[in-house]
Amino acid sequence: MTSMQYAERFRSRWPFNTIVARTGVALGLIAFVATLPPFKARSPWVPVFIGLLAIAAGIWVLSRGQRRPGWTAIGFGLVGIALGILATRASLGNLDQVVVWSALLSATLIWATPLTYAAVGGMICERSGVVNIGLEGMMLAGAFFAALGADKFGSWELGLVTAAVAGAAFALVHAFMAIHLRADQIVSGTAINFLALGVTGYFFIDIYGENGTPGDLPRIPDVKINFLGSVFGHLNLMIWLSFVLLVVAQVGLFRTPIGLRLRSVGEHPRAADTVGISVYGIRYAAVVVSGVLAALGGAYLSIGYLGSFTENMTAGRGFIALAAVIFGNWRPFGAFAAALLFGGSTALSFRLAQPWGSASVLFQALPYVLTLIAVAGVIGRSVPPASAGRPYVKQ
Amino acid sequence: LSEPENRAPVETSLEADPESYAPSVAKRLAFYQRAGGIVTPFLTAVFAFLMGGVVVAATGHNPLRVYKAIFEGAGLNWFFHFGNYSISLPFSSAHVWFWWDTNTNHTAAYNLTQTLITTTPLILTGLAVAFAFRCGLFNIGGQGQYIVGAITGVYIGSRFTGMNHFTHVLFAIVLASLAGALWGAIAGFLKATVGAHEVITTIMLNWVAYWGGSYLFGRGGPLQNHTDKSIPISDDIVAKAKLPAIWGNPQLQALHSGIFIALGALIAFYIILNRTTLGYEVRAVGFNPEAARYGGISVARNFIIAMAISGLFAGLAGVLDILGWQFRLGVLDVQVSNIGFIGIAVALLGRNTAVGVGLAALLFGALLTGTSTRSLDPDIFQPQLAGNLALMIQALILLFVGADLLILYIWQARRKVRIPGLGRTTQETA
Numbered sequence: 001m002t003s004m005q006y007a008e009r010f011r012s013r014w015p016f017n018t019i020v021a022r023t024g025v026a027l028g029l030i031a032f033v034a035t036l037p038p039f040k041a042r043s044p045w046v047p048v049f050i051g052l053l054a055i056a057a058g059i060w061v062l063s064r065g066q067r068r069p070g071w072t073a074i075g076f077g078l079v080g081i082a083l084g085i086l087a088t089r090a091s092l093g094n095l096d097q098v099v100v101w102s103a104l105l106s107a108t109l110i111w112a113t114p115l116t117y118a119a120v121g122g123m124i125c126e127r128s129g130v131v132n133i134g135l136e137g138m139m140l141a142g143a144f145f146a147a148l149g150a151d152k153f154g155s156w157e158l159g160l161v162t163a164a165v166a167g168a169a170f171a172l173v174h175a176f177m178a179i180h181l182r183a184d185q186i187v188s189g190t191a192i193n194f195l196a197l198g199v200t201g202y203f204f205i206d207i208y209g210e211n212g213t214p215g216d217l218p219r220i221p222d223v224k225i226n227f228l229g230s231v232f233g234h235l236n237l238m239i240w241l242s243f244v245l246l247v248v249a250q251v252g253l254f255r256t257p258i259g260l261r262l263r264s265v266g267e268h269p270r271a272a273d274t275v276g277i278s279v280y281g282i283r284y285a286a287v288v289v290s291g292v293l294a295a296l297g298g299a300y301l302s303i304g305y306l307g308s309f310t311e312n313m314t315a316g317r318g319f320i321a322l323a324a325v326i327f328g329n330w331r332p333f334g335a336f337a338a339a340l341l342f343g344g345s346t347a348l349s350f351r352l353a354q355p356w357g358s359a360s361v362l363f364q365a366l367p368y369v370l371t372l373i374a375v376a377g378v379i380g381r382s383v384p385p386a387s388a389g390r391p392y393v394k395q
Numbered sequence: 396l397s398e399p400e401n402r403a404p405v406e407t408s409l410e411a412d413p414e415s416y417a418p419s420v421a422k423r424l425a426f427y428q429r430a431g432g433i434v435t436p437f438l439t440a441v442f443a444f445l446m447g448g449v450v451v452a453a454t455g456h457n458p459l460r461v462y463k464a465i466f467e468g469a470g471l472n473w474f475f476h477f478g479n480y481s482i483s484l485p486f487s488s489a490h491v492w493f494w495w496d497t498n499t500n501h502t503a504a505y506n507l508t509q510t511l512i513t514t515t516p517l518i519l520t521g522l523a524v525a526f527a528f529r530c531g532l533f534n535i536g537g538q539g540q541y542i543v544g545a546i547t548g549v550y551i552g553s554r555f556t557g558m559n560h561f562t563h564v565l566f567a568i569v570l571a572s573l574a575g576a577l578w579g580a581i582a583g584f585l586k587a588t589v590g591a592h593e594v595i596t597t598i599m600l601n602w603v604a605y606w607g608g609s610y611l612f613g614r615g616g617p618l619q620n621h622t623d624k625s626i627p628i629s630d631d632i633v634a635k636a637k638l639p640a641i642w643g644n645p646q647l648q649a650l651h652s653g654i655f656i657a658l659g660a661l662i663a664f665y666i667i668l669n670r671t672t673l674g675y676e677v678r679a680v681g682f683n684p685e686a687a688r689y690g691g692i693s694v695a696r697n698f699i700i701a702m703a704i705s706g707l708f709a710g711l712a713g714v715l716d717i718l719g720w721q722f723r724l725g726v727l728d729v730q731v732s733n734i735g736f737i738g739i740a741v742a743l744l745g746r747n748t749a750v751g752v753g754l755a756a757l758l759f760g761a762l763l764t765g766t767s768t769r770s771l772d773p774d775i776f777q778p779q780l781a782g783n784l785a786l787m788i789q790a791l792i793l794l795f796v797g798a799d800l801l802i803l804y805i806w807q808a809r810r811k812v813r814i815p816g817l818g819r820t821t822q823e824t825a
Contacts (some may be wrong), residue, residue: 133594173794183797186533186594190739191793198786205779206454316605319598326595336473358613358627358726365606368599375591375599384592 024057024073030094031080035087048082112343117297118321121290128286133189136318137196141297163299171291182391225280241247323371342367443791469765470506514760519712520738530701536597538735539604544713552632552804575710583702587695608729628725651719
């Protein structure tokens with residue numbers, strides 16, 4: 001390939017508008033980061049100036065007719081200015097206490113990982129045309145049965161297997177309801193959530209009672225890679241596996257025949273059926289895979305991170321994962337970016353609890369507000385697969 | 396996510412296949428659902444309770460004794476104690492003879508008041524789901540609308556101390572309902588303008604309300620208790636903002652007059668849907684938005700109005716709980732409450748009709764009260780287990796209600812009729 005061709009490929013993949021928009025996003029981030037340690041700009045004009053540059057970039061892209069990247073850059077600029085001013089007005093002591101980059105980064109990864117698993121699962125499920133509101137329940141089932149399996153079989157590997165089986169079982173119920181019985185998928189998903197809440201709570205109390213899960217539960221180990229430093233050197237195995245999962249999902253969805261079939265079933269099941277693809281088979285497989293993945297996300301919470309199970313311990317993370325699917329525009333790396341953003345807001349919320357008090361929980365609401373804005377179409381619509389939620393009737 | 400016109404794939408598919416006995420089966424099903432409207436939900440509930448009983452038996456408890464304990468915990472055994480009792484009429488020395496002992500010092504009567512207290516918000520959150528459903532919208536957001544109503548109620552109830560009793564209660568109820576309506580209308584507005592699916596938006600709004608409440612009443616939050624800064628709970632509402640008690644000792648949580656408002660809401664729901672132009676339009680949009688649009692009905696307007704009325708019902712549920720028996724709201728209340736979610740099961744079990752919602756709310760009210768720590772006899776069954784059993788039963792009811800095709804399937808097996816898309820074809824042997 002000649003250099004001309006490389007340049008051509010680069011231009012087609014990275015049009016000038018996109019570069020400007022991404023620069024705007026980066027400037028928005030810089031506006032905020034410049035006020036944090038180790039830079040600690042104290043004048044509020046620093047974030048305002050950099051943020052205005054980001055907004056200018058956004059407006060320029062917007063004027064070229066590209067709404068989504070334009071508004072994204074403007075949004076990042078505005079948020080960067082707001083957070084930057086907030087940071088310049090905070091005391092230096094508080095800043096140093098809250099913003100410990102290594103701690104923030106590892107906390108972000110820890111909170112993003114369960115979301116990543118569930119979100120990739122939910123994305124696969126919706127790509128096949130079945131809406132999965134039951135992610136929360138499948139996650140919770142995974143969390144409990146991982147703890148149960150790890151405890152009873154005495155190994156975390158079998159704990160993961162138990163979790164996967166439990167997630168698959170709940171997913172099968174949803175799949176049967178949604179695909180064969182053509183029940184309303186929202187009703188069925190809501191039922192799964194309640195069922196998981198009831199089943200895990202019931203057996204948790206029945207088996208463990210008031211003492212809770214034993215303190216010596218086998219845990220999913222951390223992977224120690226010393227030369228990667230303090231953050232990436234001690235990541236949990238499940239975090240590394242989530243990176244692998246992302247690549248597999250991305251390649252599988254967009255570069256393999258199975259992925260093509262999956263997407264075609266979600267977009268136009270009749271056409272897929274006509275060319276001989278088993279719509280029901282693909283949908284069953286996709287729902288079960290989503291259940292397994294959501295359960296693995298839950299398993300990470302119980303036997304990976306916390307080392308114990310408590311009733312309703314997922315506390316809405318399945319719904320954040322659902323938000324991540326939408327916010328990430330039904331793409332694996334989009335969902336991952338959303339999971340990082342949402343995991344980051346959770347991490348920040350916990351670190352801000354000391355100086356801010358109850359106002360810190362507003363960061364927990366951030367994923368939901370952002371998703372509302374995303375579906376409201378302010379920054380360009382996020383478009384679900386065409387047949388998501390529609391039962392298919394074989395002819 | 397689907398557009399609402401795809402809610403009824405069964406009928407359309409039946410008509411699409413010329414070989415099936417489409418019209419007759421569809422007609423029979425319609426008849427079955429209308430005439431047997433009570434039978435199907437009843438069977439659904441019985442089946443769910445049976446499966447719950449299997450779980451109880453499998454974990455080594457006696458399901459009959461457990462259900463009996465829950466029944467008594469709900470105070471429903473009160474109805475079986477006949478006698479000659481009397482109720483004194485207010486503002487007079489007159490008495491009315493009554494068959495049952497209304498004295499709430501007795502456990503059964505007391506438990507029954509608790510069941511009715513829980514039934515009150517369940518009726519309203521059930522209506523919140525049912526009304527939107529009639530417009531073809533699935534309102535998952537009853538919980539958020541309930542919380543927003545409760546927050547507004549506790550704010551107004553604990554402020555504005557100079558008002559007299561009636562105006563204060565009315566003021567709180569009206570504003571809280573409007574707040575709930577606004578919360579619901581956001582989802583309706585997004586649906587009407589940009590087509591954002593109401594399930595997604597209402598889920599997100601639920602969690603925004605959840606964390607919003609956690610912020611407002613949390614430590615250092617703007618609505619946290621003014622006297623004790625160590626507890627994440629709001630101020631108590633003033634005495635003049637409380638709903639009057641109608642049955643029982645107000646010191647021990649009496650049944651409040653909010654239940655009349657809930658019953659009134661049931662009647663209002665029926666009248667609005669069946670006797671007004673608004674209800675006609677809402678139902679028309681629910682049946683078929685395209686046809687409604689063709690008939691000159693503004694679909695967008697009806698989406699917003701239906702969601703607003705739904706939110707109004709749920710907000711009303713929130714404020715009645717506050718003014719009736721809670722009197723304050725804490726972070727824990729906001730986070731643990733799931734009255735709004737149970738409203739989904741209430742509405743679906745009640746088939747989205749006024750009478751059905753009322754009965755289903757009573758069933759779930761009894762189930763929740765009967766399994767609560769306060770009412771259930773811990774010697775027979777652990778209340779913590781029972782609470783989870785209630786969740787399971789509720790989930791099973793949702794599952795079975797969601798599967799109308801399961802009914803069709805059984806119907807098919809009985810009548811030996813072929814239904815396309817159901818796989819098996821039974822022979823015409825009968």
